[in-house]
Amino acid sequence: MSEETEVTLLVLDADPPPRLGRLTGRARILHGDESTLARQLPLADVLLVWDFTSDAVRRLWPGEGPRPRWVHTASAGVDHLLCPELVASDTVVTNARGIFDLPIAEYVSGLVVAMAKDLPGTLELQRQRRWRHRETQRVAGSRAVVVGSGPIGRETARLLRALGVVTALVGRTERPGVHGAQDLPPLLSRADWVICAAPLTDATRGMFDAAAFGAMPPSARFINVGRGPLVVEDDLVDALRKRWIAGAALDVFAAEPLTPQSPLWDVPGLLVSPHMSGDTVGWRDELGAQFVDLYERWASGKPLPNVVDKKRGYVPSHD
Amino acid sequence: MSEETEVTLLVLDADPPPRLGRLTGRARILHGDESTLARQLPLADVLLVWDFTSDAVRRLWPGEGPRPRWVHTASAGVDHLLCPELVASDTVVTNARGIFDLPIAEYVSGLVVAMAKDLPGTLELQRQRRWRHRETQRVAGSRAVVVGSGPIGRETARLLRALGVVTALVGRTERPGVHGAQDLPPLLSRADWVICAAPLTDATRGMFDAAAFGAMPPSARFINVGRGPLVVEDDLVDALRKRWIAGAALDVFAAEPLTPQSPLWDVPGLLVSPHMSGDTVGWRDELGAQFVDLYERWASGKPLPNVVDKKRGYVPSHD
Numbered sequence: 001m002s003e004e005t006e007v008t009l010l011v012l013d014a015d016p017p018p019r020l021g022r023l024t025g026r027a028r029i030l031h032g033d034e035s036t037l038a039r040q041l042p043l044a045d046v047l048l049v050w051d052f053t054s055d056a057v058r059r060l061w062p063g064e065g066p067r068p069r070w071v072h073t074a075s076a077g078v079d080h081l082l083c084p085e086l087v088a089s090d091t092v093v094t095n096a097r098g099i100f101d102l103p104i105a106e107y108v109s110g111l112v113v114a115m116a117k118d119l120p121g122t123l124e125l126q127r128q129r130r131w132r133h134r135e136t137q138r139v140a141g142s143r144a145v146v147v148g149s150g151p152i153g154r155e156t157a158r159l160l161r162a163l164g165v166v167t168a169l170v171g172r173t174e175r176p177g178v179h180g181a182q183d184l185p186p187l188l189s190r191a192d193w194v195i196c197a198a199p200l201t202d203a204t205r206g207m208f209d210a211a212a213f214g215a216m217p218p219s220a221r222f223i224n225v226g227r228g229p230l231v232v233e234d235d236l237v238d239a240l241r242k243r244w245i246a247g248a249a250l251d252v253f254a255a256e257p258l259t260p261q262s263p264l265w266d267v268p269g270l271l272v273s274p275h276m277s278g279d280t281v282g283w284r285d286e287l288g289a290q291f292v293d294l295y296e297r298w299a300s301g302k303p304l305p306n307v308v309d310k311k312r313g314y315v316p317s318h319d
Numbered sequence: 320m321s322e323e324t325e326v327t328l329l330v331l332d333a334d335p336p337p338r339l340g341r342l343t344g345r346a347r348i349l350h351g352d353e354s355t356l357a358r359q360l361p362l363a364d365v366l367l368v369w370d371f372t373s374d375a376v377r378r379l380w381p382g383e384g385p386r387p388r389w390v391h392t393a394s395a396g397v398d399h400l401l402c403p404e405l406v407a408s409d410t411v412v413t414n415a416r417g418i419f420d421l422p423i424a425e426y427v428s429g430l431v432v433a434m435a436k437d438l439p440g441t442l443e444l445q446r447q448r449r450w451r452h453r454e455t456q457r458v459a460g461s462r463a464v465v466v467g468s469g470p471i472g473r474e475t476a477r478l479l480r481a482l483g484v485v486t487a488l489v490g491r492t493e494r495p496g497v498h499g500a501q502d503l504p505p506l507l508s509r510a511d512w513v514i515c516a517a518p519l520t521d522a523t524r525g526m527f528d529a530a531a532f533g534a535m536p537p538s539a540r541f542i543n544v545g546r547g548p549l550v551v552e553d554d555l556v557d558a559l560r561k562r563w564i565a566g567a568a569l570d571v572f573a574a575e576p577l578t579p580q581s582p583l584w585d586v587p588g589l590l591v592s593p594h595m596s597g598d599t600v601g602w603r604d605e606l607g608a609q610f611v612d613l614y615e616r617w618a619s620g621k622p623l624p625n626v627v628d629k630k631r632g633y634v635p636s637h638d
Contacts, residue, residue, distance in 0.1 A: 106482070111438075274444075
């Protein structure tokens, strides 16, 4: 194991992630932040991007010279990492594929049922101490379009179908059980629920714009658990104010965290949550344990799972 | 059909229910309310209790003399009808079995996921324009106890299981797939979710009291979609204030509607909704169509479905 002790593992986060104790004595562990990263990157063999809210890697990745051979991010999305130099390099990038699938699918399912049953309205009326019976919507038999056919999108479709929702899954390319992007407009036009669980890439940035919201029926509700810049936020606000669609829920935003001054907090029909859909109790432990597993594979020369196709900007699905 | 035109159908509601047009010319239809019911009951062959929020039938049912041969209520529960005289009579009572099963099951499932994901907290923070990330709970693998093994309880259990919740169903008597009442205490002690979907009878009135809440773990959340008096409301409020349990949602109450003065509106951890869990768009049409179907069976001498066991106070399940 003498070779391993030569490995320098740089952790982008001031605090030590859980479960990394298993690597003690097997790697030299450095901690860094945005201010130290440029200096530390050339020293590191492996970079663990634990603070996935930072885009410092994308900004500070060295153009040439020594650099990490492997970068792992404790997130599903990799949009905060990929710069042309990293894409062009032979550095391997892996993600936290698998950890967030079920939590996000549950979160989306909860939003769908809560919106169908007008739970936000009920809570507001409770605050006003007003008893006002309303008729609610059936979930079973309603139609959903899930955009993004990776593990999160697929798990979301599975749970929605378990609730009786007629669910179409849309990916970049058509394959069995997955519609190609060309099917999106007709699917949107008949959707009660449009769920964005796509990766943020050059191809998807801003895909939910005025044209997309205009294609949805007035009864549609839109949910984004992907990344903020997939949505043109001004267009969504406009679509809600003009009642082109019936409602929306955003868990991700172009700029996070939202400031108290953000106009998004009080758009009628818009539910705002703080990028938490995938974060169930124990998630940090799971992310730490996943990294240690990957590290042990890497250190013993085994092939890594969860390898990002850097040109596409996500881990391709093979099923 | 000349016989049928002799039938007098009394509708307890000032407004005509939908779908009863099909009975035009086949029954003489009277409308009544609490002030006219005592006078009208002896004239009616059939009573349709459309206004199921009224307990006038229970109070005004004639002890002897002419009375309806058949009473149908546009509700699942029959606690608002049954008085000793009606129970002892040969009058047949039917209910709206089937209409509310899926809507209530969806409503409960939505509450479970929304509470696991702290959607009420998210909405309150949004109102305050505060970005505060929290860890949420996984739904899959959590444990539910559904009390009430009729169609509503069974459908609720089916949907919760579809979400991965380990769900036990409890009825009055043990049968395949259903626990008997004797299993309730140990089940409560391990429950994350306790869902009351039981009929209100002498055996169930007040069953959720201090002892029941005390038997639940501090992480448990309680949901009542049955009838208000199944719960000792003061005991529930106490259990929430003392943090014996983590939260509750009531859709039904001892006295409905809640007045603006009710202390229940702002108990910490208590979600209050206005008896709407089963009422999806189109429910009144479905209730009207169901009654017409039953009427046609009755008029042609066929046996009625949904017949209430008046001594037990509900329609017994045979599966």
